[in-house]
Amino acid sequence: MLAGKRILLIIGGGIAAYKSLELIRLLRRDGAAVTPVLTRAAQEFVTPLSVSALAGEKVYSDLFDLTDEAEMGHIQLSRVADLVVVAPATADMMARMSGGHANDLASTLLMATDTPVMIAPAMNVRMWDHPATQRNLTVLHMDGIRVIGPETGDMACGEHGPGRMTEPADLFRAITAALADGPLKGRRVLVTSGPTHEPIDPVRYIANRSSGRQGTAIAEALRDLGAEVTFVTGPADAARPQGVRVVEVETAMQMREAALAALPADAAVFTAAVADWRVAQPSDQKIKKSPDGLPMLDFVENPDILAEISQMKQGRPALVVGFAAETQEVEANAIRKRTRKGCDWVVANDVSPGTGIMGGTENAVVVVTEAGAETWERMGKGEVARRLAQRVAEALG
Known part of the structure; x- marks a missing residue:
């Protein structure tokens, strides 16, 4: 080659x-x-x-x-x-x-x-x-x-x-x-992936079941089309993609900082399952059981990274793709999310316990764009990534 x-x-x-x-x-x-x-x-x-x-x-x-x-x-x-x-x-x-x-x-x-x-x-x-x-x-x-x-x-x-x-x-x-003379040669793409861990105390945290496999596959597919990829990942189980810039983070606040630092970019694909909330004041010591009852935890909302970058007045990527993990009304929720966040596309999937998708090796997605919703049959996450990367290349011309 x-x-x-x-x-x-x-x-x-x-x-x-x-x-x-x-x-x-x-x-x-x-x-x-x-x-x-x-x-x-x-x-x-x-x-x-x-x-x-x-x-x-x-x-x-x-x-x-x-x-x-x-x-x-x-x-x-x-x-x-x-x-x-x-x-x-x-x-x-x-x-x-x-x-x-x-x-x-x-x-x-x-x-x-x-x-x-x-x-x-x-x-x-x-x-x-x-x-x-x-x-x-x-x-x-x-x-x-x-x-x-x-x-x-x-x-x-x-x-x-x-x-x-x-x-x-x-x-x-x-x-x-x-x-390589791929269609994305010379293009810079940001990909976020994996879960975030929001600390409760030094030994406990709030997390989710995201493995990071889909994000890794998307980063590799974009790389193979010639893109320069910055891969911002939470503490995921999946192996990190090779041949891209990898930025390791833990919390939603750190992911926001790393995503903004990766700009400018031609496209941004937000596959990360970012925690919606965090503990307002994590304890600096392990919280012990108490005869007085359960501990009280106050929560605050995490930054909405997808919405913030989608709605940027200056420096917004030409294409912003969000992901939506849903357990009901997948297509309807994805359509509402695209409008609410201001992104160009939303890739949604059904992560109900019986599907085996979250943390698994396969995915079945609905791609929502301005033109409408398109359902893809269930396939390996690598194939989903290759199809999506090709769509990104077509959208960027």
Whole structure:
């Protein structure tokens, strides 16, 4: 699939640099040409010889190489690729990219290119969570940089959390999707998924039975059509989609913040089963049984994320799709929901206990649009996702 494509691979200086060797192998095996660039720090983790041997090309690292720069080599390198990939993208690299620095070959290439850029962040969890990194991430998204990962897991430093570089096979799939000439190439889509957990005290919470399977399938189907997908998910059971940007949240308030941060987008698909209410004042200690009777919990409404984004005056996605989980009058409730929320489409399903749909692998939906209601037969959630993604592509033209 990548035959004839050229990837400019910038390898940053982190322990995850070793993964770039496997990524080069996968890209070459699929027919891509890989031009490698190593930062000075990257050479502390992988050698130019090993990178060059796998890529079958010269390794570039020096901005002031007299031979290369006699013909403005950094300009040439930045323009001939079909995609620029930074893997791993360290905290320092992200900071320099967001600040527009050009003080070495890698940062100069990134400043001089008019080619799409994809980065795979990798760093310590505290560095990833630092406000400066998150600000830089926001700027990079605004600049149109495609961000893949990071993943959550154990780190070389012994800590656990988000910050692991996306695995080479998953990054390879993301690169393939980015270079695919699908109908959604160049489009940005927001997908929310899973349940939310609203805390009662440190050990209890309010939740629902959403597995997140349908949201994951939709994100993957949109990715396969070439879209750049931001996937905002609550604590779902389903595996996270690969080749998309994943944002993990827990509560409805956090999901709202993440969804707004993912804008602007061409389309937004709200599959998440967001809790309607939360406890007004969650206890900071476990609530104990008391001879005085049951505890009194005061509830407040959660933000209506679908309605808020559907009714935005500025920056509203061109297409907003809501989901409705119903147990009665599915079509009638979906029609009313579409009008009430102000979204373009509502995809509704019957989640009554006997259907096995909520948490299951199949779905049967009614798609409500301005033109009316259309009933789809029961099918796998993957097929529902593919049909819906195709409809999104058609709607966006």
